[in-house]
Structures are given as structure tokens and as C-alpha cells.
Amino acid sequence: MAFTETRSDTLRPSIPFTLSFVGLVGGLIALALGLMRGQEPTQLLQFTGLTVVLLCALAFAQLHLFSNAKGAMIVTGVVVGIGGLAGAGIMGAIVFGGLAAAFSWFVFWLHTRAYRDPMPNYLTSEQVLWYYGFRVICGLVFFYLIFPILVIIPLSFNAQDFFTFTPEMLRLDPAGYSMKHYVDFLGTSAGRPWVDAFRNSLIIAPFATLLAVSLGTLAAIGLTQPHVPFRKQITALLISPMIVPLIISAAGMFFFYSRIAVQGSYLGVILAHAALGVPFVVITVTATLSSFDTSLTRAAANMGADPVKTFFKVQMPLILPGVLSGGLFAFITSFDEVIVVLLVGSAGQKTLPWQMFIGLREQISPTILAVATILVVISIALLTTVEMLRRRSERLRGMSPT
Amino acid sequence: MAHAETDAQGRILAADGTPLKQSLQRALRAQKMRALLLIAPLLLFVVITFVMPIGDMLLRSVQNKAGTHYVPDLIPNVAEQIEDWDPASGELPPEEVFRAMVVDLQVAFDEKNHTQLGRRFNYESPGMDSLFRTSGRRVSGLDLETDGPFREALIDINDDWGDLEYWATIKANSGYYTNSFFLAAVDMERDSTGIAQKDPDQRIYRKLLVRTLWLSAVITFCTLLLGYPVAWLLADLPARKANLLLILVLLPFWTSLLVRTSSWKILLQQEGVINDFWVWLGFVERLSLINNQLGVVIAMTHILLPFMILPLYSVMKTIPPSYLRAAKSLGATNWTAFWRVYFPQTTAGIGAGGLLVFILAVGYFITPELVGGADGTFISNRIYFQFSAIGNWGLAAALGTIMLVVVLVLYYVYDRLVGIDNVKLG
Numbered sequence: 001m002a003f004t005e006t007r008s009d010t011l012r013p014s015i016p017f018t019l020s021f022v023g024l025v026g027g028l029i030a031l032a033l034g035l036m037r038g039q040e041p042t043q044l045l046q047f048t049g050l051t052v053v054l055l056c057a058l059a060f061a062q063l064h065l066f067s068n069a070k071g072a073m074i075v076t077g078v079v080v081g082i083g084g085l086a087g088a089g090i091m092g093a094i095v096f097g098g099l100a101a102a103f104s105w106f107v108f109w110l111h112t113r114a115y116r117d118p119m120p121n122y123l124t125s126e127q128v129l130w131y132y133g134f135r136v137i138c139g140l141v142f143f144y145l146i147f148p149i150l151v152i153i154p155l156s157f158n159a160q161d162f163f164t165f166t167p168e169m170l171r172l173d174p175a176g177y178s179m180k181h182y183v184d185f186l187g188t189s190a191g192r193p194w195v196d197a198f199r200n201s202l203i204i205a206p207f208a209t210l211l212a213v214s215l216g217t218l219a220a221i222g223l224t225q226p227h228v229p230f231r232k233q234i235t236a237l238l239i240s241p242m243i244v245p246l247i248i249s250a251a252g253m254f255f256f257y258s259r260i261a262v263q264g265s266y267l268g269v270i271l272a273h274a275a276l277g278v279p280f281v282v283i284t285v286t287a288t289l290s291s292f293d294t295s296l297t298r299a300a301a302n303m304g305a306d307p308v309k310t311f312f313k314v315q316m317p318l319i320l321p322g323v324l325s326g327g328l329f330a331f332i333t334s335f336d337e338v339i340v341v342l343l344v345g346s347a348g349q350k351t352l353p354w355q356m357f358i359g360l361r362e363q364i365s366p367t368i369l370a371v372a373t374i375l376v377v378i379s380i381a382l383l384t385t386v387e388m389l390r391r392r393s394e395r396l397r398g399m400s401p402t
Numbered sequence: 403m404a405h406a407e408t409d410a411q412g413r414i415l416a417a418d419g420t421p422l423k424q425s426l427q428r429a430l431r432a433q434k435m436r437a438l439l440l441i442a443p444l445l446l447f448v449v450i451t452f453v454m455p456i457g458d459m460l461l462r463s464v465q466n467k468a469g470t471h472y473v474p475d476l477i478p479n480v481a482e483q484i485e486d487w488d489p490a491s492g493e494l495p496p497e498e499v500f501r502a503m504v505v506d507l508q509v510a511f512d513e514k515n516h517t518q519l520g521r522r523f524n525y526e527s528p529g530m531d532s533l534f535r536t537s538g539r540r541v542s543g544l545d546l547e548t549d550g551p552f553r554e555a556l557i558d559i560n561d562d563w564g565d566l567e568y569w570a571t572i573k574a575n576s577g578y579y580t581n582s583f584f585l586a587a588v589d590m591e592r593d594s595t596g597i598a599q600k601d602p603d604q605r606i607y608r609k610l611l612v613r614t615l616w617l618s619a620v621i622t623f624c625t626l627l628l629g630y631p632v633a634w635l636l637a638d639l640p641a642r643k644a645n646l647l648l649i650l651v652l653l654p655f656w657t658s659l660l661v662r663t664s665s666w667k668i669l670l671q672q673e674g675v676i677n678d679f680w681v682w683l684g685f686v687e688r689l690s691l692i693n694n695q696l697g698v699v700i701a702m703t704h705i706l707l708p709f710m711i712l713p714l715y716s717v718m719k720t721i722p723p724s725y726l727r728a729a730k731s732l733g734a735t736n737w738t739a740f741w742r743v744y745f746p747q748t749t750a751g752i753g754a755g756g757l758l759v760f761i762l763a764v765g766y767f768i769t770p771e772l773v774g775g776a777d778g779t780f781i782s783n784r785i786y787f788q789f790s791a792i793g794n795w796g797l798a799a800a801l802g803t804i805m806l807v808v809v810l811v812l813y814y815v816y817d818r819l820v821g822i823d824n825v826k827l828g
Binding site: 015033036038096098126127130134135138141142144145146149150151152155162163164165169188211215216218219221222223225226227228229234236237238241243244245246247248249251252253254255256259271272275278282332335336338342343353357360361364368369372374375376379380381382383386387 | 430433434436437439440441443444445447448451452453454455456457459462498568590609621628629631632634647649650651652653654656657658659661662663664665666667669671673674675678681684685704707708736759761764766767768771772782785789790795798799801804806809813818
């Protein structure tokens, strides 16, 4: 109790604090923008000064006119948004209205000291500043992680053959968007290289996955037995396809598979991809099995179940999530693989990644945007599946869902 | 122990009457057998589909083959006759060697192998490709009984048969095994005086290896710089929020490598989104972000970042937050508390993530190929180029072997430091 009272005593809303902070941030942004545009020193000073005065005045007016952030955000956002609509269309309304609303929220957030809410109140000002600085840094990294993947999606609906946003797209003009690249993906009667490649991927990946999962699961069960001679060495060997650079595996497979006459066939590519998928299955299934309660199999045996029945009725249902997510890893490994299929396969086994690789290296065609979007959607679906499997597995193992 | 059965020597017996020790050993052996039997199918599969191909590649790097045949099998007589000739004598090989060359070339021409042979020697001495190709038909027209002496006859067909360097190359590369691919892979060559460095302007592979390692190190450092705060934030947040943010890390991890590379290729272009935004901000000059090392670092840091964040996160999750608070309450400044208390506990994660990223980066092919341009390519790209464009499989295999050694050393360190059993996914 004492602490909260101290806080409200020392940290009363103070107009000078809020205004100076708003002015500082606005001034820094204006200075950066001006510098980047290469303004003259006097011009730069005028621009920055004007921005600071304008923002402080706006903040002061808002603090007087509104009692809470919500009202300020709505009114300011709508007013500025209408101005933006008049000046630069729908996109202008969204951008400027949004910026204005964000500004109002920021002013009230500072003024009411709401920024102190999520942290203990004994922190010093520097620590508070660091707390938010740290989150801004992390936010930028998350942006860097996710932006390149999401930006593909709107770009793929471009009506033009450009790889950037056209003015029509920025104005949210329906004429700027089309499904054209998706139609290209489907191909014409003359030739449908993308669909053929997609079909090849869908033939190769499931077989490779099946092979990797069935052999990998058995081996993982063997590896988690209490007494395994050379366990470390065997594990190292089974995981090595994941570590050895793909170009080396591909080169070796090219030589060897030519000699045993499977180079340039579906069988060769499937065998190669299965080998590459094995480590993922071994790792995930071993991890699942390591927390498997072996007394369950003993109990089953005690009640008269033979080992095969025990495996299918007791062990398998419990480790199934691990097996499935290992399988998904193996699937995506095959589905995403270029180098090995380039060397081990022939034109008849051209997979989707192969087609994309050629498309990117030679003449970069906008159809790639559509393909990439489809693949992003597939990966979102796969990620969701794996996440659900992981949670299910943790529930089954009696761990708290996190 | 009152009722344990014992035999005449006083050994404890199991229920079936065998000594207990023996019985336990048998059970253990059976258990080991069962484990091995379960592992055996996969082990066999991986050995056949993966380990033997790698072995094949290692062999390729020292086998002296022209196409699919060994060189000495294609020129058996020359290989035998040229033994006694010493290039250092400064004289051309004796008549028997020339005669043997005519005999072997006639057979090779009939079986259409002479061009392969020429190409093989061309890797060592440029110009021998055309020598063999042009000589094939005319040599096959020579009559072994009447057209001698063959030294004059061959030189008559092509002056280059009188070139001592070419004969020295043939002598040096007439065995079943050769180290010339490895020499080429480290920018060395064998000339008439012995093994020497290549001319400085022809030394490309060492430079490429150094560049691969350097760029991989830069990328590893960048992933650490960006990944550390994110992993810390994830470890610091309550589980529900952390799981939500973790999806932002896992989505790139699950997205196709080609999608991410193509998206960077599109973003970084001269007319791409980033440059358009840059110009909109008021800049006049567009940035050149693609087809150089900067582009490779930007794109590969993005692609490999999850491999850094995930191991770091799993280590940081185990560090109790009370340690930092304790340090501060004992008078440490924020920086000291981080640097002396928190950071040392995360070094295991840094080692794990850093090695993983470095190992993966060293072997990268697709991203450097598509966004690297001329000065951003890695050694993988050169290996592929040797395969697809030049067809010098021996050199490709030698480069691959060197790279494999580098990666295996790192793998060993990783195993020592982290333990391969501790590799986690997702």
C-alpha cells in the first residue's frame, strides 16, 4: 500500500513533463527526416522547430479538451483522417488518421503515467527508458523477421508485372489488383510448368516422408532403449545428413546414384530426400520418447499384450504427436529442397523449388509471387498443425500446457 | 537373501537353474540385440543412400578419371612406356612412347573416348582439349606398320605433340590416383619443376574459402546481435505472451527457403520495395543492396535468425529471473548485473546457436546463388558451377572434401560443446 501511495505522490501527471517528452520525440523524428532529405541547416532548424511547436500545441489542446485517451484518439483520428482523405485518398485517410490516433494515445499514455503500469514501481527512470527501448529493438527485429514473408502476399495480387507497390495499389484502387499471377500459375493448355512441378513435388515428398518416418521411428525406439552399444556414434551418423552441406550430399549422391542406376529417376530423388529427412524424424521422435513412461509398456506386457500389440496400442498413440511433427519436418525438407533434386533428378522430376530456382535465376517472373504466397499459406497451415501437435503431446505426457 | 538358490560353487542361481550372473548377461545381450535390430534398417538405409555417396565423392577427389574411365585404362601403353622418361632431361619422350600414344589413341578414337581424355588433360594444361580432339581422326588414319617413325608423324599432325610441357602433364597424370584435383582446389599446380603456387591472378579457391568462412562469421555475429535481445524478451515474458511471439520466430523457420530468398530478391532490387521507400523518404540515389555481399548478409541473417533464437531461448528460459534481481539488490549496476551474472549463463546458448548458424551458413547455396552476384558467392556455388558448367567432377569433389572436413570439425566441436542429442527443433 505504501508503495502505490508514494508513486501517486511523486508521479502526478505533469504538463511540462508530457509536453517536453512529446516535443523531444517529435523533434528527433523531424530532425532525422530533414537530415535524410538533405535540407539546408536554416531550413532544417525551421522545419524541426515548427514540428516541435505544432506537436506540443496539439498535445496541450488534447489534454485540455479530453478527459481520457479514447475520446482524443477517436476525434483526432477522424478529423485528421478526413483531411487525409481529401488530400491523398483512402490510403491517406488510413495512414494519417492512424498516425493521429497513435499520437493522441501516446500523449495520454505519457501524461497519465500508464507506461509505468506493467513494471514494478521502484524502477528508476533510466530503467523505464531501457524497458521500452529494449522492446522497440525487439519489435524491429520481429519486423525484420516477418515483413519479408508477409509483404509477398499483397504483392502477388499486383495487376502489373512489377515487383513493387504501384501507385494504384497504394491508393487501394481495385484496378491495381488482380489474380493474374495466379492464373499464370495454373498455366495454359500449351504448357503448365508450375502445375507439373507442383505435382512432382506432391509425388516425391510424401513417399520420402513415409520412408523416413517408418524407418526413423523404429530406429528412435531402438535408440531410446536402456542399453544400446555405440549409441553416440550411431546418433551422430543418423543426424549427419542434416549437418553435411547439401551440395556435398548432392555431389556424392550424383556419383553414387549414377553407378547404381537410380540417378534421374523418381526412386533416386525419393531415396535422397528420405535420407535428408531422417535426422528430423530421429530427433523429434527421440525427444518424445525420452519422456515416455516405460512402465506403461511393462504394464501392457504384464497384462499379456505381445510386443507388437503393445507398440500399436500403447506406445504409438502416445508418441504419435512426435512422429507426426517429425514427419512434417521431413515433408517440408523434401518439399523445399533444390540442390539434390537438381543433381540427382532429371527434367522429368522437376519439383516446385527447382522451377522456382530457375525462375529466380534466369528471368524473374511475377508468377513466383503467386507461388510464394501459396507456399506461405501452406507453411502457416503446417506451423499451426505442429503447434497443435506439440500441445497435444504435452497434454498427453501430463505436462502443463504452456 | 535367505532362500536364494546356489550351485556347488556357491554362485547364485536364477529360477531356471542357470547362474544368475550368466542369466543377467544373456538378458542384457538380448536387450542390446533388440535395440540394434530396431536401428539396423535405418542405419543400413542411411549408409546406402547417404554415407556411401559421400564416400564415393571422397574417392572421386583422388581418382584419375576421364569421364567414367580411369585415365591409365584409356592409355595403357603410354602409361607403361612413359614411366622411364624423365621430363627434367629436357628432351621429348622416346619413339616408343609416341608409338604407344598412336596405338592408344586409335583405340580411344574408335570408342569415342579421346575427347574425354583431352578434356581431362585440359584441366592441367589448357590447350590439350583441342590437341586430342583434332588429332583423333588423323591418328586413327595412321598405319602402325608403315607410317613410322611416329614422333615425326604426330608432330606433323599437330605441332603441340612436340611440346614438352604437354608430355610432362601426361606423365604426371597417367596413374590411377592423382592429387592434382586437391592441388587445384588450393590454388597450386604441378609444373616441370614440381609443385608450385598458381599465378596470383589465378588463385580463386583459397580466396573463396576465406570469403565463405568470413561471411559466415559475419552472418553468425549478426544473428547473435539481433537474436539475443529477442530470445531474452521471449524468456522474460509470461508463457502465454511468449508463445504468441514465438510464432513470429517459427513462421519464418517453417516458410520455404526459396520463398524467403525470392522475397529478399524482390525487396532488395533496384526497383524494389525498399528502394522505392528510400526514394520516397527523399533520397536521390538508389541503394545497391543486391548482387553483393551486403545482400547476402541481409538475406542470410534473416533466414538463419531462428536457428540462433531458438537455442538461446531454450537456455535463457532455464535462468531464474531472481538472479538478476539478487545481483542488483547486492549493489550491482544494471550493466554489471547483466554482464557478470546473466551473460555468463547464456554462453552455452550462444555456443550452440552460433555453431549451428555457422555450420549451416558455410554450406549455403541457394541464397548466395540468387542474391550474391559475383562477389557474394560461396564455395558451394563454385562446386555447383564445376558440376553443371565445366564438368570437372574431380575438382568439384576435391573442393567438396575440403568443405566436408571443415564442417565435420565444426560438427565435432558442436557435439563436444552441446551434444548432438540436445539438438532441438521448433
